[in-house]
Amino acid sequence: MFKYIFSLLLLFVGFIAQSQKVELLYFTDAHQIFPVNDVEGGRGGVARLKTIADKIKADNPNSLLLHGGDLCGGVLFGGMYKGEPMIEAFNDIPVDICNFGQHEFDFGVNHTLKLLSKSKSAWFSSNLKNREGEVFAGLPKYLIRKIGGMRIGFIGITDAMNTTRKSNRVIQEDLFVAISDVIEELKSVDFLVLLSQTSLKTNQEILQQFPDIDLVLTEEQYERESNIFYRGSVPIISTAGNMSSLAKVSIGKDKRSLIEIIPLDSSIPSEKYLRDMEVYYKKDMDLKLSEQISYLEVPLNFRNGIEGESVAGNLISDAFREYYDSNIGLINGGGIRADVPKGVFTLKSLRSLLPFGNKVCKILLKGADLKKILKKYARDTNGQLLHVSGIAYEYYQRQDSIKVQWKGKSLNDEELLSVSLNNYLMNKLKVDFEVLVNETDKNSIADYEILQQYCAEKKSLHPELQGRFKIIRE
Structure with missing residues (x-):
């Protein structure tokens, strides 16, 4: 009887431990729906992303898929289709949370609002404001997600808005001021994540001023390389450009992060529906541009x-x-x-x-x-x-x-x-x-x-x- 009870206790403890394991899946700079063919077998593509996201979420339902920003403009595909195919693909995958990159505004604020109206992802911003000083598009200024027995807080910042189309309908607030305004409201979370479209140097300065942040997920430092930097024990993760890789970050209440970088390369099979979408847009683009x-x-x-x-x-x-x-x-x-x-x-x-x-x-x-x-x-x-x-x-x-x-x-x-x-x-x-x-x-x-x-x-x-x-x- 004692052995039976002990076995049940171990199973229960194991279940609790698993329920507290949360996996954050992160990618950034999704300018092009199909793979970029500048390496053998290509890199990136929404169909590969869905294959990996589906597998991880099937293994652990306590998973969130996060996009760091920039799904519009920036490259030829973005210039032609202005982000609309990416929104459709993100809805199908699905992507849970999206931060803004400056390229979301390359075609004007009205177009940005049109993209948001079609998106099923949760968008937010801690530092993009309207003329009245409210959060752009009436979005939340931070997010809290209760998952796997944890309360996870998200801060989202966007830099370099001077490199996109200028409008007084979207104003970049100072990054440090914006974080100061929200971080007190996130004191009760178990884990605090910064989704960041800014430079490595600025991320390091942010961590120096705001030690409560447990993880930084930031824009690509190199187009074809993923990088993990640290300030103290806090990771700053930069996945490769054009969604060429996915960061899988396992987190718990102990604040420790187990990080795996998964290249979205030819070794990953493409999910059929989104692969058909990729092929359609590739043919359509080639025809229009020939x-x-x-x-x-x-x-x-x-x-x-x-x-x-x-x-x-x-x-x-x-x-x-x-x-x-x-x-x-x-x-x-x-x-x-x-x-x-x-x-x-x-x-x-x-x-x-x-x-x-x-x-x-x-x-x-x-x-x-x-x-x-x-x-x-x-x-x-x-x-x-x-x-x-x-x-x-x-x-x-x-x-x-x-x-x-x-x-x-x-x-x-x-x-x-x-x-x-x-x-x-x-x-x-x-x-x-x-x-x-x-x-x-x-x-x-x-x-x-x-x-x-x-x-x-x-x-x-x-x-x-x-x-x-x-x-x-x-």
Whole structure:
């Protein structure tokens, strides 16, 4: 009898232990529904994600699937379909909780709200606010989930909102202020998780100021690599980009985390329904993008434009300037997003270069204000240098000085200049200017459409480096 009772007791203790084991499944940056084919067998894809999520949830019902942010924009697929297929796939998997990335706002607030209306996931934000200072879209500012005998709290923050379409309908509150505002309300939880779209350095600073946080799930540090960092005993988990991996984090009330990184690679079978969806969108995209526009005589490498002049930047800024017959064309380096090999230049090549579909506008400003703009972006070392057409400039970082040449002469501060640029860049300008064509004007069209018209008029494309700008940082 004693042995029988002891066995029952062990079973009961085992059941309690299992009920308290919770598994958090985390992925981020789901820009593309089908696998990215830049490695053998491809990486990512919603069908593989569902296979793994279904298996883990079948083994342990005390599991939650979390998305860190960015399911819209960012790459060619996101630019074409604007996140809507991802919402459909997320509903089918299903994804339990979603944090915002800045790319959810690439196509305007109305589009973001449309995505939210179709989503079955729980969205929230601790630091995105509306004009009145309330949480964006009336969402919760934090979440608490009771699962496996635990109360798990979630804080969600989004950084770099200055890199998406600007709107006073969504405002990024300071990350530290936002966390301070909610963390006291989460004191009673057994485990506190931060879903974070910000840099590793900022995450480390957050943990220093807020030691109650037990786990940070953050954006990718490397496109093809997953990373686990620590500040003290607290993990900061960064899965690979384009949902190339899934982090399985087993947690308990003892605050310890057991972490497993699962690559979403060809070793994982694809769930049939979502695989059919992937195939449909792949075929649809290939069909739409197969049109030949021109022939490219030289390869375009967008990474060359991170630190200096690039032939891609020259090609695009020339197209902008010619479309409006402006004095100057400008394109921010961060708006150019892909390499294009030498050869047939298709609509796919073109849309890969400019995936965001920003509208191109025209403004009028003085030479002095143009110099201020060029100087501001010349200081940038993260890929936002301004590529130009119609002028040349040299920036000297030590002296913080700039020389601008226009029509073979030093540019006069009082000279009035017409400038073609995209609406993203225009909305970030902090100088005086007159808008001649804004993004709602009937003459304003998408950047890739302007480039398409420009390239179609030429039988071949041979953009060159011409010394249009030089950055001297010594």
